[in-house]
Amino acid sequence: MKEKLDLTKIPRHIAIIMDGNGRWAKKKGAMRIFGHRHAIQAVKDAIEGADNLGVKYLTLFSFSTENWSRPQDEVKALMELLVKTIIDEISLMMKNNIRLEVIGDIESLPKSAYEKLMEARKVTAANTGLTVILALSYSGQWEITQATKRIAQKISEGKLKPEDITQQTFADHLDTAGIPDPELMIRTSGEYRISNFLLWQLAYTELYFTPVLWPDFRTEHLYAAVEDYQKRERRFGKTGEQVNL
Ligand code: IPE
Ligand code: IPE
Ligand code: MG
DSSP: OGGGSOTTSOOSEEEEEOOOHHHHHHHTTOOHHHHHHHHHHHHHHHHHHHHHHTOSEEEEEEEEGGGGGSOHHHHHHHHHHHHHHHHHHHHHHHHTTOEEEEESOGGGSOHHHHHHHHHHHHHHTTOOSOEEEEEEEEOHHHHHHHHHHHHHHHHHTTSSOGGGOOHHHHHHTSTTTTSOOOSEEEEOTTOOOOTTSSTTTTTTOEEEEOOOOGGGOOHHHHHHHHHHHHTSOOOTTSOHHHHTO
């Protein structure tokens, strides 16, 4: 699969909406959490695949602002799974030179999850390979609201003038400040929606939808998405003739 790819045209940043754990479990007659547990192997495969291709940033939508309204035992189990996975995977992240980052309202997470995330972030901070960004208690509208508050605060303190606000100013106040926008966004499980993921950052991202349920996702599925991406013509509002000059 990897042989089919043009290694000079690998996206720098891939974002994934990892969806379908519940339906995967249901098909097997199991509880939803069974699907979440099996999602971990898919996460590891996505990271390994992205790393193999030389992708620089991989953003994984792991828990949305809206997911807080799921049954409390599912939320609790997801948070415990998060803590366990970070503990289990930290040595592999170090071995593979992977840096962990987080976006979202992480202070709203249970203390144990918050602390483990902070620790993993600190321990991996100097790694120079793939940056894995976990979107946790994250939504695009939440992030845009946060950025607006940060900007308003600076204006009220006299540190910024309204007329000086540019698109770049705005991007610099998002949780993703300094991270290039994703070139490719993948959503699994056959749903065709964004579900409040990176609303600002996806402005010109190529979208790829696959019916594969997240726990079944493997490196070959990532390579297939990149292959599809490489066939597309990214025009950014220009004409096909202009971009093919
Ligand atoms: C994605 O799988 C994981 C999270 C949103 C945490 P789901 O749990 O949404 O699975 P489905 O969509 O119900 O199948
Ligand atoms: C999106 O999946 C959020 C994550 C993958 C973490 P959802 O399952 O929550 O999305 P909807 O509700 O089907 O739009
Ligand atoms: Mg879902």
